[in-house]
Amino acid sequence: MMRIGIITASDKGSRGEREDLSGPALKELAQSMDWEVAEYIILPDDQSMLEGTMRQWVDELSLDLILTTGGTGFSPRDVTPEATLAVADRLVPGIAEVMRLESLKVTPKAMLSRAVAVLRKRTLIINMPGSPKAVRECFHAISPALPHGLQILKGEANECGTPTK
Template sequence: MTKAGVITVSDKGSKGQRVDKSGPAIKKFVEEKMDARVTSMIIVPDEQELIEKTLLYYADVLKLDLVFTTGGTGFAPRDVTPEATMNVVDKPTPGISEVIRSKSLGITPKAMLSRGTSGIRKSTLIINLPGSPRGATESVSFILDALPHGIDILKEEAKECARKD
């Protein structure tokens, strides 16, 4: 079973001024659609250093297999989730982010404004998602079929991506 975490990046959410709907939506979606359990969830403000520390804690201390962030991926001056993510990953995984943006463009032209990224830190896959519940769950649905295999490779439970003939 995949151990997952969700980090909601929101100034207002972290202060209790807005109810986080995206984090719980991601948790519900992932637990229903994948062989996964979300074991950790947190809301942090749009502070790059705090986002980085939380990502490091989830990857290095909790050793989660999969971490989703939601929020902080747009054009606003305080949107720094992609920068925080890129500062902590060892290897970028551009294909994941490209698929999310590409498929999202079929739903809304505003998808091109997402700066979300993804990458691997040690054996943890980190994926930035939009801040809305709908955008976040749609994004996960686009990559859902490939995630288990990628995570198995990170956990060294699978060796290659070749098709079985």
């Protein structure tokens, strides 16, 4: 079973001034994939706090997947991609590209997303949009490939081009 963590980046959400709808939407989507949501937190848009939580969840908890929601726009407080890149070992650009491509079918504003996807050790970290509707659209766009990618990352599957026996 895949163990995942969900981080909502929101100043207002972390202060209790806004209900987090995107984090619970991600939790529901993850559970529909039969994944265990091992960690969930709402953090302010603070780069060091985001970095620290991602590092801890990878380095100490060995989560398979971390999904973030929020903090990927143009606001000076939107620092989720910077925090994610700061903890990255390798980039996975195709995931963010697919999310933007699919979102462009709904709104031209999708091109303004700065979301990234990276690997840290054996954990995949993906920045998702901040709205529940966009979270669902993006998750559905990438979810068909995630189980295989996570299995490869964990050493539990053959390479993409290798037939199974």
